[in-house]
Amino acid sequence: MEVSVRLKIKSLYNGLSTKEQNIADYILENPISVAHNSISYLSDELNVADSTLFQFAKKLGYSGFKEFKMAILIEENNFSTTSIHEKIEIDDNELTMAQKVFDSNIKTLTNTKKILGLDDLKKAAEIISNSNILYFFGVGGSGILAEDAYHKFLRSPAHVRHSTDYHIQLMEASLLTPQDCAICISHTGKSKETIRIAEIVKEAGAKVIVITSHASSPLAKIGDVVFISISEEIEFHSEALSSRISQLSILDSLYVILMFMNKEKSKEALSKVRRTIWDVKH
Structure with a gap:
C-alpha cells in the first residue's frame, strides 16, 4: 500500500532542518493550497527558493514538485471520499457504529506502525x-x-x-x-x-x-x-x-x-x- 504524503512528512519530520520543517508545517496545514498553486507562488509564501521546494519533494521520494502536488491532490480527494464513507450516520445501527469505530482504530494502528523507526x-x-x-x-x-x-x-x-x-x-x-x-x-x-x-x-x-x-x-x-x-x-x-x-x-x-x-x-x-x-x- 502506498504511504500517504502526510505519513511521509510526519515520519521524516524530526530529521528535517528548521526551514524544511516550516515547509512541512505549511503543507500539512494547507494541502489544498499546495496542490492548486504554482511552485513560484508557494516559494514566495514560504520565503524560500523554488529549488528548496523541489528538493523537499525529492526528499519525500517524488521525482519532482509536480508529482508531489499530484499526490497531494489525489490524497485529498480520496480523504474526502473516505471521510464521508467512514462517518457514523444517524441511521447507522449499533453494530455498524461499532464496526466503524473498530475500523478507525485498526487504521490508526496500521498508519502508526508504518512510520515507526x-x-x-x-x-x-x-x-x-x-x-x-x-x-x-x-x-x-x-x-x-x-x-x-x-x-x-x-x-x-x-x-x-x-x-x-x-x-x-x-x-x-x-x-x-x-x-x-x-x-x-x-x-x-x-x-x-x-x-x-x-x-x-x-x-x-x-x-x-x-x-x-x-x-x-x-x-x-x-x-x-x-x-x-x-x-x-x-x-x-x-x-x-x-x-x-x-x-x-x-x-x-x-x-x-x-x-x-x-x-x-x-x-x-x-x-x-x-x-x-x-x-x-x-
Missing part, C-alpha cells in the same frame, strides 16, 4: 535502560495513558515513577538528573502543563521521550526521541480516542523491547511482582 525505538529503549529513574508525565486523557504505562513498567527492571497530581509532577520533574529520563504524553502536543514539565526535565539535564499525534507541536520539538501516533477523526469519536490505541501500542512496544534487552533482570522483576500478587490473592 528502528533508530527511534533503539534510542528510546537505550535511554530508558540506562536511566536511574523513568518518569511518566501526562495530564487529562494522556494522564491515564501515563498511569497505564507506569503500571506496566513496574514489572520491568526500570525504576519508575508517576503521579496524577500536577503539582507533584512539577516537583518530581525539577528533581530529575542527567541520569534520568521522562516519557511525556500529549495527543495535541500543545498541553501547556506537559510542555512546562518537559521544559523542566530538559533544564534538569534529563532525557525526554515524547509521544504525540502532532509532529510539529511545541512538545515534539522538545523531545530527544519523538514517537508520532497517526489517527483519523470521525464524528463523535474524538481523534484523541483513536490515537490513544496507537499510543498504548507504542508504550507496549517500548516495554517489550526493554524486557528483552534485560532478560535476567526482567525475569527477576516479574517474579517478584507475580509472587507478591499471588500471595495476596491466595
Whole structure:
C-alpha cells in the first residue's frame, strides 16, 4: 500500500532542518493550497527558493514538485471520499457504529506502525535502560495513558515513577538528573502543563521521550526521541480516542523491547511482582 504524503512528512519530520520543517508545517496545514498553486507562488509564501521546494519533494521520494502536488491532490480527494464513507450516520445501527469505530482504530494502528523507526525505538529503549529513574508525565486523557504505562513498567527492571497530581509532577520533574529520563504524553502536543514539565526535565539535564499525534507541536520539538501516533477523526469519536490505541501500542512496544534487552533482570522483576500478587490473592 502506498504511504500517504502526510505519513511521509510526519515520519521524516524530526530529521528535517528548521526551514524544511516550516515547509512541512505549511503543507500539512494547507494541502489544498499546495496542490492548486504554482511552485513560484508557494516559494514566495514560504520565503524560500523554488529549488528548496523541489528538493523537499525529492526528499519525500517524488521525482519532482509536480508529482508531489499530484499526490497531494489525489490524497485529498480520496480523504474526502473516505471521510464521508467512514462517518457514523444517524441511521447507522449499533453494530455498524461499532464496526466503524473498530475500523478507525485498526487504521490508526496500521498508519502508526508504518512510520515507526528502528533508530527511534533503539534510542528510546537505550535511554530508558540506562536511566536511574523513568518518569511518566501526562495530564487529562494522556494522564491515564501515563498511569497505564507506569503500571506496566513496574514489572520491568526500570525504576519508575508517576503521579496524577500536577503539582507533584512539577516537583518530581525539577528533581530529575542527567541520569534520568521522562516519557511525556500529549495527543495535541500543545498541553501547556506537559510542555512546562518537559521544559523542566530538559533544564534538569534529563532525557525526554515524547509521544504525540502532532509532529510539529511545541512538545515534539522538545523531545530527544519523538514517537508520532497517526489517527483519523470521525464524528463523535474524538481523534484523541483513536490515537490513544496507537499510543498504548507504542508504550507496549517500548516495554517489550526493554524486557528483552534485560532478560535476567526482567525475569527477576516479574517474579517478584507475580509472587507478591499471588500471595495476596491466595
